[in-house]
Amino acid sequence: MSEKIYSTVPPTPGSEPYWEGAKAGKLLIKWCRDCSKPHHYPRGVCPHCLSTHLDWKQASGTGEIYSFSIMRAAKPVYVIAYVTLDEGVTMMTNIVDADFAGIKIGQKVKVVFKPSEDDGKLACFTPV
Amino acid sequence: MSLKGKAYIVGAYEHPTRKAPDTSLAQLHAEVAKGALDDAGLTKNDVDGYFCASGDTPGLGGLSMIEYMGLNVRHIDATDTGGSSYLVHVGHALEAIAAGRCNVALITLAGRPRSEGMQTGTAPRMGNVQQPDVQFEFPYGPAIANMYAMVARRHMHEFGTTSEQLAWVKVAASHHAQYNPHAMLQKVVTVEDVVNSPMVADPLHRLDCCVISDGGGALVLAKPEIARSLARPKVKIIGVGEANKIQGGGLALDLTYSAGRRSGKAAFEMAGVTPADIRYASIYDSFTITVIVQLEDLGFCEKGAGGKFVADGNLISGIGRLPFNTDGGGLCSNHPGNRGGMTKIIEAVRQARGEAHPKVQVKNHDIVLAHGTGGSLGTRHVGATVILERE
Ligand SMILES: [Zn+2]
Numbered sequence: 001m002s003e004k005i006y007s008t009v010p011p012t013p014g015s016e017p018y019w020e021g022a023k024a025g026k027l028l029i030k031w032c033r034d035c036s037k038p039h040h041y042p043r044g045v046c047p048h049c050l051s052t053h054l055d056w057k058q059a060s061g062t063g064e065i066y067s068f069s070i071m072r073a074a075k076p077v078y079v080i081a082y083v084t085l086d087e088g089v090t091m092m093t094n095i096v097d098a099d100f101a102g103i104k105i106g107q108k109v110k111v112v113f114k115p116s117e118d119d120g121k122l123a124c125f126t127p128v
Numbered sequence: 129m130s131l132k133g134k135a136y137i138v139g140a141y142e143h144p145t146r147k148a149p150d151t152s153l154a155q156l157h158a159e160v161a162k163g164a165l166d167d168a169g170l171t172k173n174d175v176d177g178y179f180c181a182s183g184d185t186p187g188l189g190g191l192s193m194i195e196y197m198g199l200n201v202r203h204i205d206a207t208d209t210g211g212s213s214y215l216v217h218v219g220h221a222l223e224a225i226a227a228g229r230c231n232v233a234l235i236t237l238a239g240r241p242r243s244e245g246m247q248t249g250t251a252p253r254m255g256n257v258q259q260p261d262v263q264f265e266f267p268y269g270p271a272i273a274n275m276y277a278m279v280a281r282r283h284m285h286e287f288g289t290t291s292e293q294l295a296w297v298k299v300a301a302s303h304h305a306q307y308n309p310h311a312m313l314q315k316v317v318t319v320e321d322v323v324n325s326p327m328v329a330d331p332l333h334r335l336d337c338c339v340i341s342d343g344g345g346a347l348v349l350a351k352p353e354i355a356r357s358l359a360r361p362k363v364k365i366i367g368v369g370e371a372n373k374i375q376g377g378g379l380a381l382d383l384t385y386s387a388g389r390r391s392g393k394a395a396f397e398m399a400g401v402t403p404a405d406i407r408y409a410s411i412y413d414s415f416t417i418t419v420i421v422q423l424e425d426l427g428f429c430e431k432g433a434g435g436k437f438v439a440d441g442n443l444i445s446g447i448g449r450l451p452f453n454t455d456g457g458g459l460c461s462n463h464p465g466n467r468g469g470m471t472k473i474i475e476a477v478r479q480a481r482g483e484a485h486p487k488v489q490v491k492n493h494d495i496v497l498a499h500g501t502g503g504s505l506g507t508r509h510v511g512a513t514v515i516l517e518r519e
Contacts, residue, residue, distance in 0.1 A: 009254065009263035018264075039377030041264035047377035067285070067383055069277035070330040071269065073250040080274045082381060089378035092265050105285045122267050 004076070006116035014044045017056050022121040027111045028056040029089060040089040060086045061111035062128065070100050083109055083125050097126040132398055134226035135233075136355035137218070137363045137516065139168025139348030140477040142455075142470075144310050146462055148342040149243040153186050154196050156238035156344045161197055164346035169358050170232060175348075177203035177230025179221055181213035184239050184465045193236070203230040209370075210502025211412060213237075214347070214470040215512035219368035221349045231351050238344030239465015248340045248466050249273035250328065265507070272414070273337060275506030277329035280417035282383045284331065286432065289420065291331055293435030295322035297416035298335050298459050300443035305456025307485040312339045313460040322416075336416040338457075343464035345474050361481040366495070367399030367515030374508055384432075386501055387511030388425035395513035396427070399495075403427040406515075407493035408479045409450055410472035412500035413457045419443075422499055423450075426513065445488040454479065454488035469500040473514060480518045494518045 011019050021028040030042040034051035045052055068081035079095040081103075095103055096114060109125035116122045141163030148156060157180070165171060178201045180190045187193060189206035203224050209216050214237055221233035241248055249272040255262050283289045299319055305311040322335040355362055371390030375381045396402060403426060411419045411426075420434035428450060429437040442448035455461045455475040458468040476498040478484045495517050503509030 006267045009257055009266050011263060012258065012260070015263060037377070037379065039379065041261055041378070043260060043377075048379075066381065067278040067282040069274040069281060069332075070327075071250075071271065071274045072327040072330055073273065074269065074271075078269055080268055080270060080278065082278060082383075084381075090375070090381040091378060092268050092270060094268050105281065116267060 003115060006114060006122045008117045008120050015042060018042050019120060021056070021058070022113060022123055025113055025121070027059045027061050027123050029059045029085070029087060030054050031057050038087050038089050040091045062086050063109060063125070065095070065103065065105055065107045065109060066090055067105060068095060068103055079103060081125070094124045095126065096124045130398065131222050131226050131368070132366050133352070133364050135222045135349045135351060135365050137347055137365065137477050138350045138355050138358050138360060139164040139170065140474045141167050142345045142474045143343040143464065145343050146310065146312050146341045147242050148240055153238055153240055154193065156240070157185065157193050157236045158197050160238060160344045160346035161234055161236050164234070164348045168348045168360060170348060172197060172199060174232045175199055175234045176201050177221060177224055177233035179205045179217040179233055179235040181208040181237065181467070182206040183208040183210070184237055184467060201230070209510035209512070211414065211467040212469045212500040212502030212510050212512040213467065214473060215498060215500050215514050216370050216510065218347065218349065218365065218473060218514045219370055219512065222365050222368055225349060225351045231354060233349040235347045235349070236344065237346070237465055237467055237470040239467060240342040241466050242340050242342045246340065249337055270507070271329070272504065273332060274329035275504045276415045276417055277332045279383045279421060279505045280331050283417060283421065286384055287435065289435035291323050292319050293439050294336055294416040294420065295319040296438045296440065297413065297419045297443065298322050300438070300441060300448070301413065301453055301457045301459040303444045304454045304488050305460030307487045308456045308461055311456040311461040312341055313456070332415055332417070338414050338459050338463045338468070340466070341462040341464055343462050345464065345470040347473060362519035363477055363480045364517045364519050365514065366517045367395035367401070368513065369394030369398070370510060370512040372508070372510045383506060386421050386425050386505055387509055388422045388499055388501065388513065391511040391513045392426035392499065395515050399515040401495055401515065405495050406450070406497045408454070408476065408490040408496045409452050410476040410498040411452050412468045412472055413453055413459045414468060416459070418501060418505060419452070421505060422501065426499060445490060451488070451490050454484050469502065469512070472498040472500050476516055480516050
């Protein structure tokens with residue numbers, strides 16, 4: 001069976017490093033130099049203080065499931081989730097390479113990159 | 129200056145259609161406008177303020193519809209907060225009338241997702257690529273149903289809420305829908321029917337989801353002097369509130385509560401009443417979980433106790449403590465344009481006037497509430513609350 005190719009949405013100015021990072025197998029999140037907080041999804045302006053002094057930093061790539069849903073109405077079935085990264089931000093993602101019936105809130109997961117259109121990669125998570 | 133009582137809802141009309149393949153979107157807007165004006169005993173020439181949501185109205189903001197209907201207005205508001213827009217519009221129209229910016233405000237909603245074959249809840253919708261969150265969310269397949277399912281899953285995890293408790297919301301709606309000849313689903317269902325229906329987005333079953341329908345609705349608001357000159361029962365706007373909810377840049381994501389916490393507080397404070405004073409509530413029911421979360425946030429029960437609150441028929445008119453959505457709501461009657469806020473207000477107006485179906489009309493009450501959420505409980509949304517009093 002061939003692997004699912006995720007759809008993509010074109011980057012907007014400033015978001016290219018996130019997608020380049022994903023291609024290289026790195027999950028990047030934005031940190032603010034002024035208020036020292038991370039945020040996700042990544043923006044050009046810090047949502048905590050509106051500073052533009054932001055840095056991309058590689059995330060540990062580990063976290064835990066905050067909530068999830070198995071999309072039974074879809075073919076193929078997929079699992080959407082919110083995963084809270086060890087850095088504190090919660091991101092929307094898919095849980096992959098897992099026994100769907102065994103997925104639980106609070107479960108530890110790690111990032112795994114899956115192929116997307118235009119030779120890209122998308123950060124998904126799998127149970128550790 | 130308090131806005132309490134500075135405007136009345138004098139006209140309300142719900143389109144009877146649930147499928148309108150041969151009627152244009154513009155015509156649906158105009159038909160509901162005519163219906164609400166007839167209900168009020170006013171004409172289009174009395175309207176000097178027009179309110180609509182830019183997302184369900186064809187053309188730029190309200191401009192095309194204003195011309196299509198031949199209106200001459202001096203106040204326009206095309207605020208779009210999704211399904212809660214029309215509850216927001218009631219508050220904005222109240223402000224405009226109180227400020228003298230208009231005397232008679234018309235609010236319309238229409239939509240044809242059923243005729244257009246839209247898979248409202250199960251097919252992810254991309255939106256504009258400039259929308260900043262889209263590239264980071266759309267690839268993961270966020271449909272409406274699975275986003276609300278994540279809310280339900282977390283509620284179950286934190287508070288022990290069960291699928292059977294969720295099902296009671298649908299059961300109550302179906303008890304009411306049996307008396308609504310226009311309702312899409314008129315059959316009374318049981319808890320077992322709901323939990324045994326096919327899983328759409330785990331833990332939400334098909335019968336946890338609202339219907340997809342065409343249709344629309346309209347409201348006419350007027351200043352007190354005009355309301356008193358009309359023959360219809362007087363339904364005074366005594367409380368309004370609107371509020372948004374965000375994820376705090378990913379640091380404050382909490383799916384257990386909604387913007388209703390803030391919009392409800394504002395509306396109750398303005399009205400000078402408490403949830404205990406409310407004997408009928410229209411609560412946006414895109415999914416069963418939506419009702420439970422919003423009831424908690426409005427203060428009808430403690431946070432986390434919503435599952436217990438709705439169980440055992442507590443939302444059924446004549447049986448329970450808080451009759452809700454006595455037209456059958458979005459779960460059974462209709463969900464025109466995928467936007468449930470308008471029909472929530474219309475049924476609350478029927479209840480306040482004493483014009484709901486006799487089998488579901490709530491007795492001995494003066495104060496009713498309508499509340500809704502627009503956007504997604506699972507991401508970003510706006511909640512809006514309206515409290516009405518029969519004068
Ligand atoms: Zn900052």
